[in-house]
Amino acid sequence: MRAQDEFEAWSRWKVTDPSRSRIALCSMALFAFITFLVLGWRSELSEKVFGSGSVSFVGKRPSSTLNSANYDWDTLSAFKPVRQDIEGKSTRDLCKAFPQHLLHEIQPVLKTGHGVLETRLRPQLQSVSACLDTLIIISDVDEEFEGRQLIDIIAELPQGFRDNNKLLKAYGYFLQKALADNGTLGTVDPANAGVQGWKLDKFKFLPQVSRAWQLQPEKRWYFFYEADTYVVWDNIFRLLSNFNPDVPLYFGSPSPGHDSWMANGGPDYILSREAVRRLVRDDFGADGAFLGSKLSERWENHVTRNCCGDSVLGWALHEDAKTLLDGLFPMFNPHPLNGIPFSDAYWCQPILSELSRF
Numbered sequence: 043m044r045a046q047d048e049f050e051a052w053s054r055w056k057v058t059d060p061s062r063s064r065i066a067l068c069s070m071a072l073f074a075f076i077t078f079l080v081l082g083w084r085s086e087l088s089e090k091v092f093g094s095g096s097v098s099f100v101g102k103r104p105s106s107t108l109n110s111a112n113y114d115w116d117t118l119s120a121f122k123p124v125r126q127d128i129e130g131k132s133t134r135d136l137c138k139a140f141p142q143h144l145l146h147e148i149q150p151v152l153k154t155g156h157g158v159l160e161t162r163l164r165p166q167l168q169s170v171s172a173c174l175d176t177l178i179i180i181s182d183v184d185e186e187f188e189g190r191q192l193i194d195i196i197a198e199l200p201q202g203f204r205d206n207n208k209l210l211k212a213y214g215y216f217l218q219k220a221l222a223d224n225g226t227l228g229t230v231d232p233a234n235a236g237v238q239g240w241k242l243d244k245f246k247f248l249p250q251v252s253r254a255w256q257l258q259p260e261k262r263w264y265f266f267y268e269a270d271t272y273v274v275w276d277n278i279f280r281l282l283s284n285f286n287p288d289v290p291l292y293f294g295s296p297s298p299g300h301d302s303w304m305a306n307g308g309p310d311y312i313l314s315r316e317a318v319r320r321l322v323r324d325d326f327g328a329d330g331a332f333l334g335s336k337l338s339e340r341w342e343n344h345v346t347r348n349c350c351g352d353s354v355l356g357w358a359l360h361e362d363a364k365t366l367l368d369g370l371f372p373m374f375n376p377h378p379l380n381g382i383p384f385s386d387a388y389w390c391q392p393i394l395s396e397l398s399r400f
């Protein structure tokens with residue numbers, strides 16, 4: 043199934059007059075694309091990045107609607123400088139151009155797992171996420187990696203949910219935790235020991251929302267992505283500067299989920315603070331104390347039964363937060379970079395993120 047056949051409606055963010063002196067988004071997308079090619083080649087990731095992949099959907103076309111709109115904006119880059127010669131520059135040098143002040147408003151939350159630290163997380167932290175000092179990293183083991191703290195988010199599931207869950211046991215979560223707790227995790231290959239890390243993924247979607255709010259409440263935007271996502275930060279910042287975070291908003295690449303459109307968890311998705319407020323409304327006591335992820339508790343049965351965490355999150359947003367997905371497709375793109383079809387639907391729209399498959 044090709045994604046452009048599936049989606050009749052998507053939000054289009056058009057550029058009408060690229061000749062203006064402001065930097066046109068279209069050319070920025072092209073610039074970012076070329077930069078990516080260059081960076082991909084430089085870091086010798088290209089073979090992996092351009093490897094083929096397929097897109098899968100979890101359900102039928104949902105009955106609920108998908109928000110759709112055309113946006114016709116001129117925006118300015120917050121990067122200083124916008125372009126620079128990258129030859130011979132260190133990551134630290136390059137990051138001087140990154141608009142750190144915008145991270146006071148936008149909270150990046152990266153979801154990963156112990157099983158892909160070397161193959162995915164390391165290249166992600168050395169490239170796309172290298173400039174993000176405020177990054178929250180969600181994982182399935184508490185550990186330090188590349189000088190950053192990884193959070194075992196499954197440990198934070200409500201106790202009744204976590205301890206009695208047959209799937210968590212079957213997928214090896216408790217075994218992995220025991221190895222981590224007695225200091226032997228580094229000496230064994232968890233996969234050989236029977237840990238199926240990728241299957242733990244669906245359990246992380248809801249508690250990571252609670253945790254992000256607990257650690258960094260009231261940010262204007264929460265940006266969720268994965269270790270194999272390529273993100274064009276400049277275009278993300280420009281997009282968000284046009285929206286009000288105090289209305290419930292949910293942006294991402296639309297896929298049919300559990301009777302509602304959901305954002306495909308592969309590329310990335312963004313929640314406004316009002317959407318998150320509604321999701322975590324029971325997570326905090328009157329005095330502000332964190333009571334645990336009541337959000338996860340409410341949706342425990344769905345998380346256990348449904349194949350996919352992004353689907354449950356989409357449904358929770360629909361039900362708990364009365365928030366519909368804004369299907370910003372193709373800007374949030376489920377296609378791996380080498381698979382983006384060439385057509386009017388794709389070309390000259392800003393690239394926001396890609397499932398890059400490091």
Ligand SMILES: *[C@@H]1O[C@H](CO)[C@@H](O)[C@H](O)[C@H]1NC(C)=O
Pocket residue numbers: 217220221224226
């Ligand atoms: C660490 O925990 C694992 C899993 O429970 C166990 O098989 C192993 O013997 C333990 N190793 C040590 C040194 O305690």
